Amino acid sequence: MIPRxxxxxxxxxxxxxxxxxxxxxxxxxGCPWRMLPRDFPPW
Incomplete structure (x- = not known):
């Protein structure tokens, strides 16, 4: 799915x-990407 x-x-x-x-x-x-917790990578 994600290349090495x-x-x-x-x-x-x-x-x-x-x-x-x-x-x-x-x-x-089902939330908008901007509402993810801050410890997730930037959108």
Whole structure:
């Protein structure tokens, strides 16, 4: 679903697991992305 980061590139700024958790939360709660908790990655 989300491609792995290339080995020769810089590390990602956003934790992909947190991003997926945010997507699941949004899907379950049905809330706008802006209403997600602050600890989720920026939209």
């Amino acid at each position: 980061a290339a080995k020769n590139c810089r590390p990602r700024k956003t934790d992909m697991r947190e991003l997926v958790n945010a997507i699941f939360y949004l899907n379950r709660a």
